[in-house]
Amino acid sequence: MDERLRIIIAKPGLDGHDRGAKVVARALRDAGHEVIYTGLRRTPEEIVRTVIDEDADFLGLSSLSGAHNFLIPKIVELLVNSDCNDVIVFAGGIIPEKDRPSLFSKGVRAIFGPGTSSAQMSDFIGSAVKRREDSLPVGCGEDSDWHWD
Amino acid sequence: MMDLIKLKSGDRRALSKTISLIESGEINSAIINENFPNMKKAEIWAITGSPGVGKSCICEHIIDNWLKKNQKIAVLAVDPSSPLSGGALLGDRIRINNSDHSENIFFRSLATRGQSGAIPSNIADILNLLSALNFEKILIETVGAGQAEVRVAAVSQYLLLVEAPDSGDMLQAEKAGLMELADILLVNKSDLERANEKAEQLSLAFQLSSNHPPPILMVSAKQNSGFEELFIEMEKLSKSGKNHKIKSRISLSFAWENLLWNHKDVSVILEKLESEQINLDEAINYLKEEL
Ligand code: B12
Ligand SMILES: Nc1nc2c(ncn2[C@@H]2O[C@H](COP(=O)(O)OP(=O)(O)OP(=O)(O)O)[C@@H](O)[C@H]2O)c(=O)[nH]1
Ligand SMILES: [Mg+2]
Numbered sequence: 001m002d003e004r005l006r007i008i009i010a011k012p013g014l015d016g017h018d019r020g021a022k023v024v025a026r027a028l029r030d031a032g033h034e035v036i037y038t039g040l041r042r043t044p045e046e047i048v049r050t051v052i053d054e055d056a057d058f059l060g061l062s063s064l065s066g067a068h069n070f071l072i073p074k075i076v077e078l079l080v081n082s083d084c085n086d087v088i089v090f091a092g093g094i095i096p097e098k099d100r101p102s103l104f105s106k107g108v109r110a111i112f113g114p115g116t117s118s119a120q121m122s123d124f125i126g127s128a129v130k131r132r133e134d135s136l137p138v139g140c141g142e143d144s145d146w147h148w149d
Numbered sequence: 150m151m152d153l154i155k156l157k158s159g160d161r162r163a164l165s166k167t168i169s170l171i172e173s174g175e176i177n178s179a180i181i182n183e184n185f186p187n188m189k190k191a192e193i194w195a196i197t198g199s200p201g202v203g204k205s206c207i208c209e210h211i212i213d214n215w216l217k218k219n220q221k222i223a224v225l226a227v228d229p230s231s232p233l234s235g236g237a238l239l240g241d242r243i244r245i246n247n248s249d250h251s252e253n254i255f256f257r258s259l260a261t262r263g264q265s266g267a268i269p270s271n272i273a274d275i276l277n278l279l280s281a282l283n284f285e286k287i288l289i290e291t292v293g294a295g296q297a298e299v300r301v302a303a304v305s306q307y308l309l310l311v312e313a314p315d316s317g318d319m320l321q322a323e324k325a326g327l328m329e330l331a332d333i334l335l336v337n338k339s340d341l342e343r344a345n346e347k348a349e350q351l352s353l354a355f356q357l358s359s360n361h362p363p364p365i366l367m368v369s370a371k372q373n374s375g376f377e378e379l380f381i382e383m384e385k386l387s388k389s390g391k392n393h394k395i396k397s398r399i400s401l402s403f404a405w406e407n408l409l410w411n412h413k414d415v416s417v418i419l420e421k422l423e424s425e426q427i428n429l430d431e432a433i434n435y436l437k438e439e440l
Contacts, residue, residue, distance in 0.1 A: 004235060006169075029236040034260050039243035046249035050242070053249075053256050055165040083162060 003129060007058040010038040010047045012075060015065035020093055020114075024060065027118035031125075044075045048082055056087060058125065059140075064093040073106045076140045080107075085141025088128050090148075092116060107140035110148040124148040151176055153184055156282065161255065164282060168257060171274045178274045185281035191223075192387060193276060195289040195301040197327065198311030203337040204290050205244035206370035207311060212247050212254060214380050215286050223255045223284040224248065225275065227291050230260040237261075241290055255284070261292060273304050302330040307386050311335045312351065314343040328354070331363050333382050339367040339375060412436060 009025045011018060018040055025037045036054050038047065051059050059079075061072055072091060079087055091103065092112035100111050110124045127148055128138050137144035151170060155163035170176040182188070194211075196204050208224065215222050226241035239258035242248045248256040259269055272289070279287055291301050302308050310331035315338065328334070328351075336348045348367055355362035364382050368375035409415065418436065421427045427435075 025238055029231065029238045030234050032234045032236045034230075034237045034239060034258075036239045036258050037243060038249070039246070042249065049161075049249045050256075052161050053165050054258060055162075055169045 005033045005057045005125070005129075006036070006055060007033050007060060008036045008038065008047075008051055008054060008056045009060045009062060010042055010050065011040045011062050012042055012044060012047060012071040013063070013065065013067045014041060015063055015067065015093075016040060017062075017064040017093070020064065021062040024062065024092065024116075024121070027121065028060075031118060031122055044071060044078050047075055048078045048084070051079065051084060051087055052082060058088045058090065058128075061089065061091045062093045063091065063095060066094070068093070068095050068103070069099055072103055072108060076107045080141035084139075086139035088132075088138055089140040090124065104147045105145065107142075109138060109140075109146065151180070151184075159282070164255065164278075165257065167278060168275055171271050171278065172259070172262070172269065174271065176274070177271075178277050181274065181277050181281055188277070188281050189283060191276070191280040191284045191287050193287045193289070193304070193306045194309065194383075195291060195305035195307070196309045196311060197291045197301055198313075198335075199316045200292075202311045202313040202316045203370045204311055205241045207309075207335065207337060207368065208241075208288060208290055209245045209247055210368075210370060210373065210376050211288060211379075211383075212245065214376070216247065216251060216253055219253065220285045221253055221283065222286045222288065223257070223279045224288045224290070225257055225259055225272065227259045227261060227269065227272075227289065229292050230262050235262075255279075276304060302327075307332045307383075309333050309335060311337050312347060313338040314341050314347045329358075332386055333379070334363050334365045335379065336365065336367045337370055340369040340372050409436065412439065414439065 007028050009021050009028070011021055021037065025035045028035045036050070036056070038050055042050070047059070050056075061075065063071065068091065076089055079085070079089070089108050090110040090112070091108055095103070095111050095113065103111065109128060112120065131138040131146065136146070138146065151167050152160075152163045156167060167176065196208060198204055205226070212222065212224065224245070226239070226245070228237055228239045228241065230237040237260035239260060241258060242256070245256070248254065259272070261269055276287060289301060289305060308331050310327055310333070312334065313336065334351060336344055336351065338344060344367060348365055352362070352365050355365075366375060366378050366382065368379060418432050422429070422432055
């Protein structure tokens with residue numbers, strides 16, 4: 001992967017599980033990206049402010065506490081309202097299969113569970129970047145049902 | 150391209166996009182100065198010290214103090230890029246909990262991107278832009294990598310140097326260079342044993358070497374103690390508005406160094422020196438004429 005992207009890894013809500021987020025942050029750094037890790041317990045508003053200030057290309061949300069159905073759509077909504085339609089949103093952690101279609105339909109472009117490898121993440125990031133280059137919708141506020149799997 | 154109308158209206162996203170353009174070298178100071186002619190000068194503070202001494206934790210307290218006074222602040226937090234992958238883990242936000250708390254703070258993490266110095270070389274342009282947009286206080290947290298840190302003195306107005314009882318000692322010479330430039334010396338982690346000892350060592354070093362030693366203050370970022378004294382000293386500096394003579398000297402020497410390394414013949418001269426076709430005096434004389 002040649003392109004150096006700016007990627008935020010965020011932990012929304014009260015979820016205190018941070019091992020996965022740290023593993024993912026390091027893997028993306030090793031793949032050549034500039035990764036900003038927010039630390040624990042950020043509100044949707046704080047996460048969106050971070051995305052804006054850091055000029056992020058991607059936002060990765062880590063959730064293991066079961067609050068994903070509420071928090072993730074809320075963050076996407078705020079991003080869209082803040083003129084960040086083009087930011088590419090993905091997620092990981094403990095997110096059951098049955099909850100995924102609804103998250104995809106709200107603009108999340110990939111969801112990763114336990115045991116995710118860095119090759120899989122790179123493959124998703126590569127596919128998303130390719131779509132951007134081909135002017136296909138891929139940002140969280142761009143109309144499309146595309147998602148990686 | 151830079152979106153001037155949005156920038157001037159205070160749009161955060163336009164600002165952060167413009168910073169990216171400066172980072173990638175697509176925009177420089179000339180363009181900024183041209184578009185913002187009546188530039189106010191922001192107050193620029195830098196905080197430096199060895200890795201892990203507690204710079205970020207201290208930043209959090211300083212930011213808190215400024216936010217309480219309703220000031221408009223920008224923070225630039227610098228972390229190293231990995232020489233292997235070119236990537237970077239920009240982790241200062243983890244310890245600076247108020248980094249995203251309010252519209253009054255703009256917080257940007259910067260990677261060194263393989264620059265030799267510990268701060269990115271185009272940071273001066275970013276500072277110009279922030280000044281132009283009426284930020285009142287700017288705080289730079291640097292990588293903390295020794296000698297190259299002297300560069301921060303060249304771009305900042307005031308320098309805070311942090312030490313801690315458990316910090317690995319910098320090389321003496323490096324430390325001396327930085328200590329000479331510091332406006333305030335902080336001994337952090339005063340809750341730990343040996344903090345007093347560290348402070349005594351430092352003040353002794355100054356008794357021997359300097360006519361105007363900076364204040365040496367003990368703080369504990371963890372226990373939130375000692376910060377009232379720090380804020381008083383910072384306020385004094387801020388009122389004095391002084392830009393030290395020695396810093397002008399450093400700024401000049403960096404500007405000079407930049408000229409040298411950008412000189413069109415520098416690689417030829419280096420080769421000739423290596424192969425002993427010319428000696429050092431000849432090299433210097435040649436470059437002097439050309440500069
Ligand atoms: C370790 C652990 C803890 C540790 C956390 C330590 C820490 N600092 O992280 C402690 C003991 C503190 C803990 C506490 C709790 N835990 Co717990 N914990 C676990 C456990 C066993 C492993 C999690 C882990 O660290 N895995 C290792 C990492 C590397 O994997 P990972 O996080 O899954 O990340 C990988 C992928 O998911 C993905 N990924 C994750 N995030 C992201 C983000 C992006 C952008 C991407 C691309 C990928 C990605 O990539 C990673 C690498 O492959 C899980 C069970 C499990 N097997 O998952 C329960 C589990 C997550 N905990 C659970 C619960 C209920 C709790 C508690 C509420 C328990 C309690 N009653 O006290 C508390 C809540 C604490 C809190 N405030 O949130 C439940 C959650 C149930 C749910 N969501 O419905 C689980 C699933 C256990 C279970 N089966 O019930 N826990
Ligand atoms: N005991 C004690 N620990 C502290 C204090 N201040 C910071 N720490 C701890 O020191 C460690 C490093 O703190 P940071 O603020 O991240 O240090 P830093 O200088 O910014 O580190 P880098 O940015 O990585 O160079 C953390 O584990 C803090 O919790 C303090 O006053 N007392
Ligand atoms: Mg730090």
